[in-house]
Amino acid sequence: GAGVSQSPRYKVAKRGQDVALRCDPISGHVSLFWYQQALGQGPEFLTYFQNEAQLDKSGLPSDRFFAERPEGSVSTLKIQRTQQEDSAVYLCASSLNTFFGSAHEQYFGPGTRLTVT
Amino acid sequence: GQQLNQSPQSMFIQEGEDVSMNCTSSSIFNTWLWYKQEPGEGPVLLIALYKAGELTSNGRLTAQFGITRKDSFLNISASIPSDVGIYFCAGHQTGANNLFFGTGTRLTVIP
Numbered sequence: 537g538a539g540v541s542q543s544p545r546y547k548v549a550k551r552g553q554d555v556a557l558r559c560d561p562i563s564g565h566v567s568l569f570w571y572q573q574a575l576g577q578g579p580e581f582l583t584y585f586q587n588e589a590q591l592d593k594s595g596l597p598s599d600r601f602f603a604e605r606p607e608g609s610v611s612t613l614k615i616q617r618t619q620q621e622d623s624a625v626y627l628c629a630s631s632l633n634t635f636f637g638s639a640h641e642q643y644f645g646p647g648t649r650l651t652v653t
Numbered sequence: 654g655q656q657l658n659q660s661p662q663s664m665f666i667q668e669g670e671d672v673s674m675n676c677t678s679s680s681i682f683n684t685w686l687w688y689k690q691e692p693g694e695g696p697v698l699l700i701a702l703y704k705a706g707e708l709t710s711n712g713r714l715t716a717q718f719g720i721t722r723k724d725s726f727l728n729i730s731a732s733i734p735s736d737v738g739i740y741f742c743a744g745h746q747t748g749a750n751n752l753f754f755g756t757g758t759r760l761t762v763i764p
Contacts, residue, residue: 578754
């Protein structure tokens, strides 16, 4: 079956512009995560959804970052008034659930590379 | 966030050699996972470990969940050129929603 897909794969934004990044999780996966990966680093957690509910947004770096998953499938990460420090790869991951068995096996999309100029 | 330290940071090995890398933390984790990431792609799950002391294999890869629950190890036997990439460990703690990732080990295989 299809894996996690993300679009666009690459985005260049001028400083101050708003961007929207899309994630299509694996069909049937309840949990969805967004991570930010700076160059040469491991991914760092941004936010987590269970179905349509955003249960954890403790990793969002500022109130310019906003995520939604209105129907419990596709998710959008929005960054308002982008700054140069927002340049990174934004990864989306999904998992079947977070309570049972192989719950913590998260499957990642290819990421969106955001460059803010 | 939690700090997971991986060593070595990078490795250059000859094709056919075995590889060992590890991941350590000052905190306890209840799940360890190993991912491989290639340029321009997202991390791909290789192995998941759920019990202290567990040893799990996936083809030429073998990973172990340390008995202290503060470390994990990954071995790759008989390396081949397509093993090139960055290997990340990731841990999950009870009560947390997310995974904490290590700093990565960059593997280069020389044909």
